[in-house]
Amino acid sequence: MGQWEIEKYCTERQAEVYAIFTKMGSRQKAAQVLGINRRTVDKTIDRVHTILASKGIAPDHLMSKNAVAPGLHLERTTTLLGPKGETKLQWVRAKADDVDLVGMQNAITEAFEDYAGRSVRVRKPRIKKDYKNYLSIYPMGDPHIGMYSWAQESGADFDTEMATSQLTEAMQRLVDSSPPSKHALILNLGDFFHSDNLDNRTHRSGHALDVDTRMNKVWQLGMEALLACIDAAKEKHEHVTIRNEIGNHDDHTSLLLSIALEAWYKNDPRVTVDRSPAKFFYFKWGKCLIGTTHGDTVKFPKLAGVMAADRPEWWGQTLYRYWYTGHFHSQKVEEYPGVLLEQFRTLAAKDAWTAGAGYRAGRDMRLIIMHKDKGEIERHRVDVNELENK
DSSP states (O other): OOTTOGGGTSOHHHHHHHHHHHHHTOHHHHHHHHTSOHHHHHHHHHHHHHHHHHTTOOOTTTSBTTBOOTTEEEEEEEEEEOTTSOEEEEEEEEEEOOOOHHHHHHHHHHHTGGGTTOOOOOOOOOOOGGGTTEEEEEEEOOOOBTBOBOHHHHSSOBOHHHHHHHHHHHHHHHHHHSOOOSEEEEEEOSOSBSOSSTTSBOTTTOOBOOBOSOHHHHHHHHHHHHHHHHHHHHHHOSEEEEEEOOOSSOTTHHHHHHHHHHHHTTTOTTEEEEOOOOSOEEEEETTEEEEEOOSSSSOHHHHHHHHHHHOHHHHHHOSEEEEEEOSSOSOEEEEETTEEEEEOOBSSOOOHHHHHTTOOOOBEEEEEEEETTTEEEEEEEEEHHHHHTO
16 A cells, blocks of 8 residues: 555545555546546545644655655755664755646646536527627626735725625626627636635746635635626627636636636537637637737737737738737726727725735726627726625
């Protein structure tokens, strides 16, 4: 059973499940071999890890003489020897591997196999002829689910429950105000989650974050909120497309969102999930061309050229071109030859850093109505004050 003799500390069944998991190297494969639910395997393995941790023992698949945790590589080992040459203590220094996006996507896809096709079918709404040329666009500017803010320090209280309830309420209000357009485009413009890991720092810059540390709850509630937003749109629109931009706060969990949603709606022909890891997304609707990106890597003046270079055929076929971004949490609109660029606000409150830095933008969420032949024809807005004081 391995050098730590796990069976001494666990039940016979726990040891059996853990042995199969260690042999197969995958929780999903272990569940298939044992003929049990994947979630049962997860709970068993987590329980074994908890028991071993309480004994000060590292399981051998996570720590051995020649191995380190998955996702790390051994950089240096320092050994303290006793008077007879025996090993008394050993320090292992490991370094994180470079991020393998393809490998991460495959791993997350496997993790969500049990949830594939679990979405509830909603009766397709009957779209009148007048609205078949309409596209309803729901931009989500930086939801920052998982951020923690204290009113006395930053001006407003904010936590995971507030973030998800305000997002779903705003989405429902906007759906109710939308005409029954044939197609809906939900644009998560990035930073859906405030933190990408348990270090409470951004992955690229190492910027410290004020977070709700119950990450499992944050991820669960965030996913449930996004599912609620998509299902609300399904009630009003014949087809829904969802795009999750990669933000500077959620480099990896943004990929998880798209893969999880794709699995959930696997058997639903009315939902399309774009899971491309590219930093730019394009959507063509008749004579309209829409581009989206988080906004942290390219400034406004360059975006027109980026669109023309990336989609030259669509550029030539369209008359109305738009860029939608987030990142800065403030409203900005600029017009360049051939394209209108817009930066969207967020519903999230300020954290301590942004409050101290003097940022004071408003908080809202918007709905844009696009016509295939006329471009933008209408829009609606929900202010956070209406959501907080309902």
